Amino acid sequence: xxxVTQTPKFRVLKTGQSMxxxxxxxxxxxxxxxYRQDPGMGLRLIHYSVGEGTTAKGEVPDGYNxxxxxxxxxxxxxxxxxxxxxxxxxxxxxRTGNQPQHFGDGTRLSIL
Amino acid sequence: xxxxxxxxxxxxxxxxxxxxxxxxxxxxxxxxxWYRQEPGEGPVLLVTVVTGGExxxxxxxxxxxxxxxxxxSLHITxxxxxxxxxxxxxxxxxxxxxxxxxxxxTVRA
Numbered sequence: 001x002x003x004v005t006q007t008p009k010f011r012v013l014k015t016g017q018s019m020x021x022x023x024x025x026x027x028x029x030x031x032x033x034x035y036r037q038d039p040g041m042g043l044r045l046i047h048y049s050v051g052e053g054t055t056a057k058g059e060v061p062d063g064y065n066x067x068x069x070x071x072x073x074x075x076x077x078x079x080x081x082x083x084x085x086x087x088x089x090x091x092x093x094x095r096t097g098n099q100p101q102h103f104g105d106g107t108r109l110s111i112l
Numbered sequence: 113x114x115x116x117x118x119x120x121x122x123x124x125x126x127x128x129x130x131x132x133x134x135x136x137x138x139x140x141x142x143x144x145x146w147y148r149q150e151p152g153e154g155p156v157l158l159v160t161v162v163t164g165g166e167x168x169x170x171x172x173x174x175x176x177x178x179x180x181x182x183x184x185s186l187h188i189t190x191x192x193x194x195x196x197x198x199x200x201x202x203x204x205x206x207x208x209x210x211x212x213x214x215x216x217x218t219v220r221a
Contacts, residue, residue, distance in 0.1 A: 042213035090154050097207030103154030
């Protein structure tokens with residue numbers, strides 16, 4: 001059972017570079033989320049999607065874009081990476097919005 | 113703005129001791145979820161509490177939901193090194209979850 005799979009697991013970028021983080025779930029979940037986790041700040045929601053073709057802003061959306069072209073995939077893009085975006089990024093999915101979320105194992109991103 | 117406040121932020125205890133972690137809010141929640149996150153992994157759901165005053169037990173872990181549904185606690189009896197991790201509470205907020213900042217628990221052998 002794969003659940004939620006995030007790729008890549010680690011990445012180092014230079015300031016100004018761009019990249020895309022991929023999240024894939026095989027549970028047929030409607031809702032998908034992208035969070036960043038920083039020490040002492042818990043999980044902060046970046047963007048989320050309530051179904052294929054939809055996206056919405058979360059708590060900290062600036063500097064990020066997302067797309068949900070297929071139900072099973074949720075992509076997070078950084079157009080011009082900044083050192084403040086150094087973090088651990090988690091993707092999660094759930095069947096309905098208030099239900100417990102299933103998380104991937106994270107992408108550790110360092111921006112120099 | 114953090115809707116859910118967790119305390120303490122850090123907790124280090126000896127194997128066999130008991131511990132309690134708190135999750136408080138000024139808002140009423142329809143339910144609260146507790147997750148545990150181990151280093152290098154994503155959070156994993158431990159339990160959901162739904163009814164005010166509810167008590168749920170999961171082996172040595174006891175979860176309580178306050179009568180007013182504004183707070184919750186997690187009590188671990190006779191902690192073991194395997195209980196080490198980051199404990200997060202989360203409450204539903206429209207189509208999303210609001211997470212507390214977490215309590216890092218370290219159980220020393």
